[in-house]
Amino acid sequence: MPGFRVAVAKDIAACALTVPMQEETWSGDVIVPPQLMLAVVHNGGFVALGYAEGDDRPAGFVFGFLGIHDYHFRHHSHMLAVRPEYRGTGLAQTLKEAQRDHCLDQGIEIVGWTMDPLEARNARFNFGKLGTFTRTYFRDFYGAMPDKLNQGLPSDRVYIEWPIGHDRTYKRLRGEDAPPTLDQAESEGIGYLLRAASGGPGRVGEPAGASHLLLEVPSAFQDLKARDPKAALAWRLAARDAFERAFADGYAAVEFVRGTNGRGAYLLVPQPRRDQREGGAGQGQGPLGTK
Ligand SMILES: CC(C)(COP(=O)(O)OP(=O)(O)OC[C@H]1O[C@@H](n2cnc3c(N)ncnc32)[C@H](O)[C@@H]1OP(=O)(O)O)[C@@H](O)C(=O)NCCC(=O)NCCS
Numbered sequence: 001m002p003g004f005r006v007a008v009a010k011d012i013a014a015c016a017l018t019v020p021m022q023e024e025t026w027s028g029d030v031i032v033p034p035q036l037m038l039a040v041v042h043n044g045g046f047v048a049l050g051y052a053e054g055d056d057r058p059a060g061f062v063f064g065f066l067g068i069h070d071y072h073f074r075h076h077s078h079m080l081a082v083r084p085e086y087r088g089t090g091l092a093q094t095l096k097e098a099q100r101d102h103c104l105d106q107g108i109e110i111v112g113w114t115m116d117p118l119e120a121r122n123a124r125f126n127f128g129k130l131g132t133f134t135r136t137y138f139r140d141f142y143g144a145m146p147d148k149l150n151q152g153l154p155s156d157r158v159y160i161e162w163p164i165g166h167d168r169t170y171k172r173l174r175g176e177d178a179p180p181t182l183d184q185a186e187s188e189g190i191g192y193l194l195r196a197a198s199g200g201p202g203r204v205g206e207p208a209g210a211s212h213l214l215l216e217v218p219s220a221f222q223d224l225k226a227r228d229p230k231a232a233l234a235w236r237l238a239a240r241d242a243f244e245r246a247f248a249d250g251y252a253a254v255e256f257v258r259g260t261n262g263r264g265a266y267l268l269v270p271q272p273r274r275d276q277r278e279g280g281a282g283q284g285q286g287p288l289g290t291k
Contacts, residue, residue, distance in 0.1 A: 009047035114157035131172035135252035182259035201238035252287035
């Protein structure tokens with residue numbers, strides 16, 4: 001496993017180095033111009049490049065900007081990408097940790113971003129390794145997108161919240177608090193709100209006040225999309241229905257659990273009600289409990 005170095009981008013040349021990675025990951029149609037990135041960097045935002053030992057080309061990057069949410073400053077992480085040959089090496093987490101450090105230095109405790117809920121690898125990275133949660137669903141957030149990861153389907157997104165000052169997040173990043181497995185969740189009798197059935201999504205159930213629920217998604221959505229666009233659309237619509245029902249009933253997704261057979265599912269729990277949370281709805285509070 002190579003060692004990594006993170007270089008915070010401060011000038012136009014460093015911001016321009018993200019462009020080939022943006023093109024490789026998404027496509028030329030959705031590039032964030034380096035001039036805009038530099039303006040963001042000069043206004044509290046963050047761009048960082050990750051380098052692997054012995055390779056002069058950057059191996060990945062992260063880009064985010066300052067925002068305001070519910071009257072509080074928040075960092076919005078707009079892009080994270082690692083070149084295919086460096087995936088699974090830990091670089092993605094290293095880049096997110098650099099972004100977290102930048103935000104903590106600014107006194108910011110929540111980083112947010114959007115994610116396609118059907119991308120199981122990203123879900124595993126966000127929930128399993130970083131310790132994020134979600135309680136918000138957006139239908140077709142960006143409209144039709146032409147790039148290779150998004151073309152052909154409505155661009156539904158969940159809004160990810162990452163409480164970077166939270167104990168649970170620290171433990172998760174240090175690998176001290178491993179997520180449960182899907183097999184454990186099933187053996188504890190947790191029921192499915194949505195489960196795969198004969199090659200496609202099954203019928204969406206009702207949350208019905210359960211203390212925990214599972215919401216399954218395909219294990220390799222891009223492959224499914226290429227192989228069977230109709231099934232991919234059926235999953236998009238079923239997952240949309242399931243998330244919307246659950247979130248409307250006050251649930252949040254707090255884990256993404258994986259089975260020994262490669263299946264993966266979100267674990268949903270009811271959020272504490274606003275009036276039950278200690279001290280009201282402060283920045284670091286949410287379905288993971290108070291800080
Ligand atoms: C998202 C991205 C930055 C993550 O980097 P990465 O190096 O792949 O991430 P990691 O390997 O550290 O973590 C991914 C986790 O998902 C797991 N995983 C891989 N394939 C999976 C699948 N099909 N289903 C579920 N989990 C999967 C990995 O095993 C790993 O978990 P583990 O370490 O607990 O075993 C990278 O994949 C990427 O650049 N993707 C394309 C761009 C993108 O989607 N960016 C995010 C949206 S802006």
